[in-house]
Amino acid sequence: MPEDTPSLPVPANLPVPHEPPLSRLERDFVMLAVLVRIQHMRHDEAMKLVNALLALGQRTPEVLLAKAVVESSLENHESVLETIRELDRLDPPEFHSGRKIDERVRVRSFMKARASFGQTGALDEEGRASLDFYLRQGREKPKRKKRR
Numbered sequence: 143m144p145e146d147t148p149s150l151p152v153p154a155n156l157p158v159p160h161e162p163p164l165s166r167l168e169r170d171f172v173m174l175a176v177l178v179r180i181q182h183m184r185h186d187e188a189m190k191l192v193n194a195l196l197a198l199g200q201r202t203p204e205v206l207l208a209k210a211v212v213e214s215s216l217e218n219h220e221s222v223l224e225t226i227r228e229l230d231r232l233d234p235p236e237f238h239s240g241r242k243i244d245e246r247v248r249v250r251s252f253m254k255a256r257a258s259f260g261q262t263g264a265l266d267e268e269g270r271a272s273l274d275f276y277l278r279q280g281r282e283k284p285k286r287k288k289r290r
Contacts, residue, residue: 163198163199164195164198164200169195169200169202169205172191172194172195173195173204173205173208175191176188176191176192176208176212177208179191180211180212180215185212185215185216186216188208188212189209189212189213189216192205192208192209192212196209201232203229203232203233206225206228206229206232206233207229207246207249207250209225210222210225210226210229210250210253211249211253213225214253214256214257217260219256219257219258219260219261220257220261222253222254222256222257223254223257223258223261226250226253226254226257229250230250235247235250247279248275248276248279251272251273251275251276251279252272252273252276254268254269254272255269255270255272255273255276257269258272
């Protein structure tokens, strides 16, 4: 857009909607559209949908995780790290002894390690810890035989 083009006037007293702009079903439908585009390697289109959700105020853990996945696919390493840090603040991973770790937490740690390596070509302390966590949590623990 040319620099000398005046911006459009925005009314000062716009009504504030009382309902969220999207219902949960509508958000889930858009998230499904994001997933389909990721599967078909159409990452630019997926990113546009994620950005649209964020612009509509849908800053949920699911949307932020989708943003991190798309950014990781586009190799925008700095943005991946920023998004995962925001996701960690919004939805901190919970660790309980004896419980299996949620797969989304493992994915976040893998993307954090990958983005850390992608930025510098080496793992910093945070990236190394993330990779270690990812690898430790992925190992199957041997099943104990029951005694009779």
